[in-house]
Amino acid sequence: MLGTRSIKTTAKARAIDLAISMVDLTTLEGADTPGKVRAMCAKAVRPDPADPSVPKVAAVCVYPDLVPQAVEALGRSGVKVASVATAFPSGRSSLGVKVEETRQAVQDGADEIDMVIDRGAFLSGDYRKVYDEIVAIKAACARDAGGEDAHLKVILETGELATYDNVRRASWLAMLAGADFIKTSTGKVSPAATLPVTLVMLEAVRDFREQAGRVVGVKPAGGIRTTKDAIKYLVLVNETAGADWLDPALFRLGASSLLNDLLMQRQKMATGRYAGPDYFTLD
Amino acid sequence: MFEYAPAPESRDIVDIRPSYGLFINGEWVDSLGDERDKTVNPATEEVLSEFALASDADVDRAVSAARKAYESVWGRLPGRERAKYLFRIARIIQERARELAVLESLDNGKPIRESRDVDLPLVAAHFFYYAGWADKLSYAGLARRTPDGGFAEPRPLGVAAQVIPWNFPLLMLAWKIAPALACGNTVVLKPAETTPLTALAFAEICRQADLPPGVVNIVTGAGATGQALVSHPDVNKVAFTGSTEVGRQIARSVAGTGKKLTLELGGKAANIVFDDAALDQAVEGIVNGIFFNQGHVCCAGSRLLVQESIEEELLAALKRRLATLRLGDPLDKNTDIGAINSAAQLDRIRTLSEAGEQEGAERWSPPCPIPDKGFWFPPTLFTGVAQSHRIAREEIFGPVLSVLTFRTPAEAVEKANNTPYGLSAGVWTEKGSRILWMADKLRAGVVWANTFNRFDPASPFGGYKESGYGREGGRHGLEAYLDV
Numbered sequence: 001m002l003g004t005r006s007i008k009t010t011a012k013a014r015a016i017d018l019a020i021s022m023v024d025l026t027t028l029e030g031a032d033t034p035g036k037v038r039a040m041c042a043k044a045v046r047p048d049p050a051d052p053s054v055p056k057v058a059a060v061c062v063y064p065d066l067v068p069q070a071v072e073a074l075g076r077s078g079v080k081v082a083s084v085a086t087a088f089p090s091g092r093s094s095l096g097v098k099v100e101e102t103r104q105a106v107q108d109g110a111d112e113i114d115m116v117i118d119r120g121a122f123l124s125g126d127y128r129k130v131y132d133e134i135v136a137i138k139a140a141c142a143r144d145a146g147g148e149d150a151h152l153k154v155i156l157e158t159g160e161l162a163t164y165d166n167v168r169r170a171s172w173l174a175m176l177a178g179a180d181f182i183k184t185s186t187g188k189v190s191p192a193a194t195l196p197v198t199l200v201m202l203e204a205v206r207d208f209r210e211q212a213g214r215v216v217g218v219k220p221a222g223g224i225r226t227t228k229d230a231i232k233y234l235v236l237v238n239e240t241a242g243a244d245w246l247d248p249a250l251f252r253l254g255a256s257s258l259l260n261d262l263l264m265q266r267q268k269m270a271t272g273r274y275a276g277p278d279y280f281t282l283d
Numbered sequence: 284m285f286e287y288a289p290a291p292e293s294r295d296i297v298d299i300r301p302s303y304g305l306f307i308n309g310e311w312v313d314s315l316g317d318e319r320d321k322t323v324n325p326a327t328e329e330v331l332s333e334f335a336l337a338s339d340a341d342v343d344r345a346v347s348a349a350r351k352a353y354e355s356v357w358g359r360l361p362g363r364e365r366a367k368y369l370f371r372i373a374r375i376i377q378e379r380a381r382e383l384a385v386l387e388s389l390d391n392g393k394p395i396r397e398s399r400d401v402d403l404p405l406v407a408a409h410f411f412y413y414a415g416w417a418d419k420l421s422y423a424g425l426a427r428r429t430p431d432g433g434f435a436e437p438r439p440l441g442v443a444a445q446v447i448p449w450n451f452p453l454l455m456l457a458w459k460i461a462p463a464l465a466c467g468n469t470v471v472l473k474p475a476e477t478t479p480l481t482a483l484a485f486a487e488i489c490r491q492a493d494l495p496p497g498v499v500n501i502v503t504g505a506g507a508t509g510q511a512l513v514s515h516p517d518v519n520k521v522a523f524t525g526s527t528e529v530g531r532q533i534a535r536s537v538a539g540t541g542k543k544l545t546l547e548l549g550g551k552a553a554n555i556v557f558d559d560a561a562l563d564q565a566v567e568g569i570v571n572g573i574f575f576n577q578g579h580v581c582c583a584g585s586r587l588l589v590q591e592s593i594e595e596e597l598l599a600a601l602k603r604r605l606a607t608l609r610l611g612d613p614l615d616k617n618t619d620i621g622a623i624n625s626a627a628q629l630d631r632i633r634t635l636s637e638a639g640e641q642e643g644a645e646r647w648s649p650p651c652p653i654p655d656k657g658f659w660f661p662p663t664l665f666t667g668v669a670q671s672h673r674i675a676r677e678e679i680f681g682p683v684l685s686v687l688t689f690r691t692p693a694e695a696v697e698k699a700n701n702t703p704y705g706l707s708a709g710v711w712t713e714k715g716s717r718i719l720w721m722a723d724k725l726r727a728g729v730v731w732a733n734t735f736n737r738f739d740p741a742s743p744f745g746g747y748k749e750s751g752y753g754r755e756g757g758r759h760g761l762e763a764y765l766d767v
Contacts, residue, residue, distance in 0.1 A: 004396060006290035006616035015285070203563050238285045239607050246285055 003195060005235045012231070016266045017055055018246065019230040020047060023262075024082055024219065024254045026061040028089075028187065034069040037062055041073035043283035048263050050279075057259065058248040059112060063088070064105040071109035082112035082153070086137060089157075089186035091116040095133060102140040106150045113141050114153040116186060117170065119160045127173055134177035153181035153219055158197045159189040167197055171204035175216050183219040187254065192222025195232060202240040218245065221254025227265040230258060287609075290616045292395045297386045299480065303334040305341055305503065306486035308348035309496025315340040320505065322479055325392035326613050326622040326657040334479050337502040342471070342511040345500040349442040349469040350517055352497030357469050358439055362418035369414035369464060371492040376407045379488070383481060387453055388613040390480040392622030392658070393576050395614050405738055406457040409756075412740035413461035416761060420466065423758050425767045437765040439467030440543055441519035446509045446533075447482075448525045449475035449624050450579040450680075455524050456482055458755050460499060461740075466764035468520065469498050473512055475525075476505040477625045510536070518542060520764065524581070527678075527704075527749050545753025545763045547581065547745060549678040550706030552727065553699035554584030554735060557692075558593045560711035564733065566600045569684070572709060572735035574608065574662050577623055578682040581750075582707035584735050586668075586675060588695055591688040598666065598686065605662050606649040620682060623658040632660050632681030639665050639674035644685070670701060678704070692717065696724045705747025709735045728754075 007015055025044045027036060041060055048054040059080035062070050070081045083105040087093035102113055115137045121129040134154055141150040154174040158167050174182050182201055185192040198220045205216045218241070224230060230253060237245045245251050260280045268274050302319075304311045316338030321330045335341070357365070376383065383406075384398040393402075416423065426434040443463045447455040452474055463470050474482035486501045502508060506529070513521045514536045520543045523533050527548040537544045554572045556565050572584025589597050613621035623629045640646050644665040651661040660681055668675050668685040675685050689695040699708055708727040710718050722730040728746045731737060738744070743759035745751060753763050 004400065004616070005287065007287060008290045009288040011286060011288035018285075234285065243285060 002199075002236050002239055003232050005232075007231050007235065013266075013269050015231050015234050016227060016262050016269065019227070019234060019253060020259065020262050020266075021055040021058060022248045022251055022253050023057040023259055024059045024061045024221070024252045025057050025259060026187070026221070026254055026256050028061070028063060028084060032063060032066060034066065037066045037069045038073045039283040041070055041079070043259070043281060044079045045074065045077040047259055048267075049281065051267075054263065054266065058252055061114060061254065064101055064108075064110070067105050067108040067110045080111040081109060082114055083110040084114045084116075084186075086115040086133075088114070088116055089188040091118050092120070095136060098133070099136055099140045102137050106141055106143055110150055112151045112153060113137065114155055114183060116155045116157060117174065119157055122161065122166070122170060127169075130170075131173055131177045134174055134179065138178040151180040152178065153183045154179040155183045155186055155221075157186055157189055158184045158194075159191045164196070164200050167200045168204055171201050172208070175204070175208045175212070175214070179216060181217040181219050181252070183221055183254065185220075185222040185254075187222035193220030193224055193254070195236060198233060199236055199240060202237060202245070205245070206241045215244070215250065217250040217252065219252040219254055224253055224255045225257050225261065227261050230262065287617050289612070291612060291614045292385055292388075292399075292616060294385055294389060294614060296382045297389065299332050299386070299389075301332060303332060303479070303483050303503065305335055305337055305345070306483065306489075306499075306501040307341070307345045308352075308500065309490065309494075314338060315344070320476055322390060322477060324389050324657075325477075325624050326654070328656055328658075331389060332480065334483070334503045336476075337473075337504040337508045337511075339511045341502055342508060342515060345471045345502050346442055346444075346512075346515045346517050348497035349471050349500055352495055353439075353441055353469040356495045357464075357498045358441070358467050360467070362420060362467070365464060365467060366414045366417035368492055368494050369410050369417060369461065372488060372494070373407050373410035373414060375488050375491055376403070376410060380404075380407065383453060383484060385614065386484055387481050388621070390478045391449065391452060392613050392624050394618040394621040395616055396618065397576060397621075402451060402454050405740070406453050409454075409457040409461045409740045413465035416462075416758075417465040420761065420765065423761050425762055425765055427767050437767045440764060440766055441468060442517060443468045443470050443520040443522060443764065444512045444515065444518040445470060445472040445522045446513065446525065447472065447474055449478040450576060450581070452478040453481040453485065456485055458524070459522050462755070462760045463520075463522075463764050464498065466761055468764050471500045471502060471512060471518070473502050473504055473509050476503070479503045513537060516540075520544075522763065523547070530751060543763065545745075545755070546751035547753070547755060548749060548751040549704055550581045550583065550746065550750050551586060551676065551678055551702045551704045552582055552584045552707040552709065553586045553588050554709040555588045555689075555695050555699060555711065555721070556590065556593070556597060557710075557712040557714070557717065558590045559713045561713065561733075562593070562597060562600055565597070565711040566604050568709065568711060568733070568735045569601060570604055570608070573684045574620060574682050575736050577621055577660070579624060579628075579680055580736065582729060582736065582744075583680075584707070584709050585679060585684060586699075587684055587686045588689050588698055589686060590695075591690055594688050598664075601664070602647065602649065605664070608649070608651075608662055610651050610659065610661065611654060620662060623660050623681065626658055628680065629658040629660060632679055632683060635674055635677060635679045636663060636683055639668070639672060639683075639685070642672045642674070644668045644672055644674060670698060676702065692721065696721065700724075700726050703749040706745075706750035707731065
């Protein structure tokens with residue numbers, strides 16, 4: 001039902017800017033290089049070089065070894081650095097390695113850690129193990145001597161959990177264990193983010209606030225490519241969790257190609273015309 | 284806050300004539316009487332058009348035209364030929380779906396989201412479905428008993444008199460006309476006096492499809508026209524959807540005439556939520572059950588029976604959800620709740636709601652701005668309702684939900700069945716065995732499990748007790764239009 005809302009004119013213009021400011025601009029390839037990361041960081045700070053009124057994105061999301069390059073490139077721009085960790089994307093490694101990887105990324109300056117849960121443990125019913133691991137990673141997000149702790153996003157990999165019951169249960173587990181965000185997917189498994197799965201997670205954070213008094217964010221990631229899709233997610237947030245979550249501090253969109261579509265639609269709203277893809281930078 | 288800018292569907296796509304005659308024998312004709320009425324847009328009270336109130340003589344002309352078409356053309360046509368016309372009508376409806384959806388929303392007040400996403404797809408699906416049956420009637424398991432004790436193929440009845448309500452004008456037309464024509468009958472149909480426009484547009488579609496003259500006749504009018512039609516001596520079949528009160532009158536006038544009769548009347552459905560139900564899903568189902576089409580639905584889930592142990596939690600979730608419903612311009616694509624169809628209906632809803640307060644139930648509505656003009660009623664909840672209250676027994680036919688509680692499954696069944704009606708019911712539980720147990724015990728024509736107001740042309744629909752008799756839809760729906 002919420003997929004049929006029709007967002008036009010002023011509402012659409014505002015939604016596009018809001019969506020841009022919620023993007024976690026992501027590159028998670030084996031072929032990532034310092035050069036690729038620096039280029040993406042430039043794009044994150046100034047998505048449209050021709051138009052300074054475009055807001056910057058929320059964060060860039062990279063592999064842990066590229067955190068230093070991202071931190072350096074972003075400087076004091078205000079764009080956060082998020083790093084995947086815990087043997088992303090499969091999570092198949094020992095807890096010690098996962099904790100060490102996380103600690104290293106935080107030390108290198110990552111503001112946010114996107115960890116994956118142990119789906120094998122979850123699906124075999126060992127919820128305790130999943131919970132303990134999240135608690136351990138949360139502890140590894142602590143920064144020494146006065147620095148702000150890194151925020152922890154917990155990736156459920158909903159495509160592998162398969163049922164809504166599992167998604168709801170995993171969401172609750174992650175929130176109880178201290179997650180600051182719950183995130184749908186790694187982007188490496190299909191299906192990645194979907195509207196129904198995000199709806200379940202939004203209901204979970206809404207109910208968690210009511211019952212536990214703590215506010216947790218939501219991040220759908222993977223497969224969100226068009227402005228139309230992004231707006232559907234914003235409508236879902238607005239009508240499920242509520243307007244409080246319409247804030248980059250509590251809702252993110254994990255994406256890469258989405259940003260250029262948002263820019264193209266933004267320009268179309270302003271000028272009435274579409275420019276070709278060559279008028280938007282590919283970084 | 285994320286405010287949605289207006290997103291209205293354009294009404295330029297519809298072409299409403301200032302005045303309409305009657306559609307008889309394939310032609311537009313003036314009424315022989317001089318009584319006329321106006322149809323208004325219930326969201327603005329603006330007059331949309333003027334139409335004739337058909338007189339007895341008009342009804343007689345229409346029935347004669349239908350009789351002639353039955354004897355000379357339609358009753359003799361092979362099923363596969365009838366199917367071609369029905370398929371053609373179904374395709375034209377699909378092609379003109381947007382126009383018909385806008386017209387329906389203008390005349391009825393229902394949100395465009397509903398007319399576009401629910402009504403029109405179902406209308407087309409109904410014609411497609413019965414088109415498929417037209418040449419397979421011998422295989423429907425409805426053989427006719429011959430005087431010598433043998434079996435023969437079923438035959439059509441002849442002329443069908445059909446009277447339909449205003450809540451789903453075009454969909455109810457489809458439910459009536461599609462099976463009638465598929466079985467080889469001809470039709471005189473009277474749409475409701477507050478919503479004649481889509482039926483009149485359908486008359487145009489019959490011409491566009493080259494349907495032989497007289498197979499479908501549309502006579503507009505109010506109660507008197509309907510009475511003349513159902514009591515006309517030359518009709519063989521009467522089909523009515525509407526209030527139980529009018530249904531009773533029709534049953535009386537048809538009694539002893541040999542006309543075959545089906546009635547689809549009122550309802551006071553129980554929507555039963557058990558403590559193990561998926562709560563958010565149940566909330567959506569409750570909202571869909573009673574606020575879909577402003578509650579102008581005969582099978583609406585107007586009584587919420589909730590297990591007492593989760594009452595508080597469920598009501599909190601329900602109220603939160605109701606606060607997000609958007610009431611307003613039916614043509615706005617973001618509208619959830621449209622206008623009440625008429626001033627008379629609004630009066631009835633108000634009267635019953637006031638009775639609810641006087642009898643001691645607690646009334647609640649979300650903060651909800653109401654437009655200045657037009658007929659509107661906010662989504663409303665009554666808690667602390669007892670079985671004896673009028674709002675628990677009488678059909679309100681508006682966006683008003685009465686909430687009652689139960690303690691055990693047996694009590695839920697008892698309360699659900701404790702009504703003069705029996706059209707539909709809903710059960711919300713994660714336990715499959717309980718669903719089957721409940722469905723077995725509930726005296727209702729349709730029992731929905733973990734869903735509500737779900738329709739399909741292949742599924743028969745109809746009631747127990749004062750909700751009427753006969754079934755529409757599916758293979759069962761053929762029986763009403765065949766001599767078996």
